[in-house]
Amino acid sequence: GDSVTQMEGPVTLSEEAFLTINCTYTATGYPSLFWYVQYPGEGLQLLLKATKADDKGSNKGFEATYRKETTSFHLEKGSVQVSDSAVYFCALTRSGNQFYFGTGTSLTVIP
């Protein structure tokens, strides 16, 4: 069945460091891929998405490229800020009716 595997945390970085959070998926066909972010005490918010191979999703300095050959959708940011501290979830859907989420990666950015 469809599934998402993402890098386990927690991840702690200094401000302005480079961030990578790995995400790989298993799915038949061509799923849409997402990164969601959850700030403390809040629900999940869509951060970025990509709907076909080689698409790059980007938002707020974060980027992820849909790599079908490696079934990956790694999240990157060149220079993290304290305000980026949150939990990040990788997710996929093929139909829009069933979403599969990873276990979440907690990021803490220290000044």
Next chain:
Amino acid sequence: DARVTQTPRDKVTEMGQEVTMRCQPILGHNTVFWYRQTMMQGLELLAYFRNRAPLDDSGMPKDRFSAEMPDATLATLKIQPSEPRDSAVYFCASGYDGYNEQFFGPGTRLTVL
């Protein structure tokens, strides 16, 4: 701007009591999802609806949980009787067929003593 609302935001109750959580999806959305989030299990899908009909509730403990959509503007998740292991944050999300994105509510934090 349009957003999913959930009530209550926090609920503390005693074991054995009935708990009802409510969700108002974004107007015009026709899919609704209920998730439970815990530290141990992460985010688990409990049930989802399309056009108010339940499509999948296999993630829900059937003996005590029930989910309904009395109308297009209200989804409910009920636990009866509640148990301490039900303590979690419950999220509702809504979306629209053919548009591959979910919009999450702020969650209901449930504590069962």
